[in-house]
Amino acid sequence: MSELAVELSNVFKTFSASNARDVNAVRNVNLAIRAGEFFTLLGPSGCGKTTTLRLIAGFEQPTRGEVRIQGKPMNGVPPYRRPVNTVFQNYALFPHLSVQENVGFGLAIKRVSKEEKKKRVQAALDLVELPQAADRKPSQLSGGQQQRVALARALVNQPAVLLLDEPLGALDLKLRKNMQLELKHMQELLKLTFIYVTHDQEEALTMSDRIAVMSAGNVLQIGAPIEIYEKPATRFVADFIGETNFLNGRVVEMGTAMTGVEVTGKRINLPRQNEFPTNSVNVTLTVRPEKVGISRPESFADEAKRISFSGVIREAVYIGTDTRYLVGLSNAETLVARLQSSPGHRPGEYAIDDPVIVWFEPGDIRLLTE
Numbered sequence: 001m002s003e004l005a006v007e008l009s010n011v012f013k014t015f016s017a018s019n020a021r022d023v024n025a026v027r028n029v030n031l032a033i034r035a036g037e038f039f040t041l042l043g044p045s046g047c048g049k050t051t052t053l054r055l056i057a058g059f060e061q062p063t064r065g066e067v068r069i070q071g072k073p074m075n076g077v078p079p080y081r082r083p084v085n086t087v088f089q090n091y092a093l094f095p096h097l098s099v100q101e102n103v104g105f106g107l108a109i110k111r112v113s114k115e116e117k118k119k120r121v122q123a124a125l126d127l128v129e130l131p132q133a134a135d136r137k138p139s140q141l142s143g144g145q146q147q148r149v150a151l152a153r154a155l156v157n158q159p160a161v162l163l164l165d166e167p168l169g170a171l172d173l174k175l176r177k178n179m180q181l182e183l184k185h186m187q188e189l190l191k192l193t194f195i196y197v198t199h200d201q202e203e204a205l206t207m208s209d210r211i212a213v214m215s216a217g218n219v220l221q222i223g224a225p226i227e228i229y230e231k232p233a234t235r236f237v238a239d240f241i242g243e244t245n246f247l248n249g250r251v252v253e254m255g256t257a258m259t260g261v262e263v264t265g266k267r268i269n270l271p272r273q274n275e276f277p278t279n280s281v282n283v284t285l286t287v288r289p290e291k292v293g294i295s296r297p298e299s300f301a302d303e304a305k306r307i308s309f310s311g312v313i314r315e316a317v318y319i320g321t322d323t324r325y326l327v328g329l330s331n332a333e334t335l336v337a338r339l340q341s342s343p344g345h346r347p348g349e350y351a352i353d354d355p356v357i358v359w360f361e362p363g364d365i366r367l368l369t370e
């Protein structure tokens, strides 16, 4: 078993205001973040990500529950006594100080010797690949460089855990993508624990060892990127991470290895996933657009294991690498299929009003009961 860096046990945070309603920003959150892990809190704006991070940093105290860092309870431990450092989205650099003064600022407070300080500041600037910028002022740097300085300032204290609150949010897309990979490499190199906050699902999938998906103060699912994307536990998770299809269904049989479901008037068999209490339970079936195939009725090979429905092309949108088709099914439900442009599928292959067969593998469908 690997060592735990940060644990949250039944943590609640309620903000009370005398003239307003209480806000339950964090509700019964349980996390066990491993040492050396790149762990991401992912969710829409206002779901409690920053509050969770501030509870770990010590800027907020839990209303209920406990935060432990490296096994030690943090009740009453002030932020500066915790082995963590935070990098914020808005850099928060001192404009009148040089880069090296900004980076060394925390060390000055900690009374580190002059030589030691110089060495550590230079090492931190080397690490973020800004060795030449020591004497410049923040205003003489680009947004990306300022973010690197903010990172160096956090790393110079050699924290066990680095907390990053949407640190790339202010950067343009291309720079952000580069910085994502750089941050990930740096985290692996230093073997630090990163707790990273973002509302960008692609960023979370790219960087994380594990992701906790949050909504309205709750953690809905924790898992590796592939689990979160391929096996969403709830409708919210499926919907928030990437694009997906939902179909209404009814469980009509529970076998030992399969679940029989009625969907768009057709009976299909899926590999058994969840336990459903009784027959005839209403369920939602979800399948990713890239897992949906389209064929012409005359050329569709009705292989026993595929699930297929007849449909009609309602919309075809060419988006370069893919074409996104909207297919109308017999019961007025629709499915989105994303077909990659390839030798087997030329853009424009299917046109509006073409009758088609949509199909998928049973294992690519998830059943959700929400």
Ligand code: ADP
Pocket: 015, 016, 023, 024, 025, 043, 044, 045, 046, 047, 048, 049, 050, 051, 052
């Ligand atoms: P996120 O970082 O996911 O966008 P936050 O943790 O900042 O979400 O906020 C969660 C909820 O708590 C929001 O409804 C927000 O308005 C509320 N909130 C955060 N901080 C405070 C505070 N100091 N006082 C009152 N409400 C707050």
Ligand code: MG
Pocket: 049, 050, 051
């Ligand atoms: Mg936030």
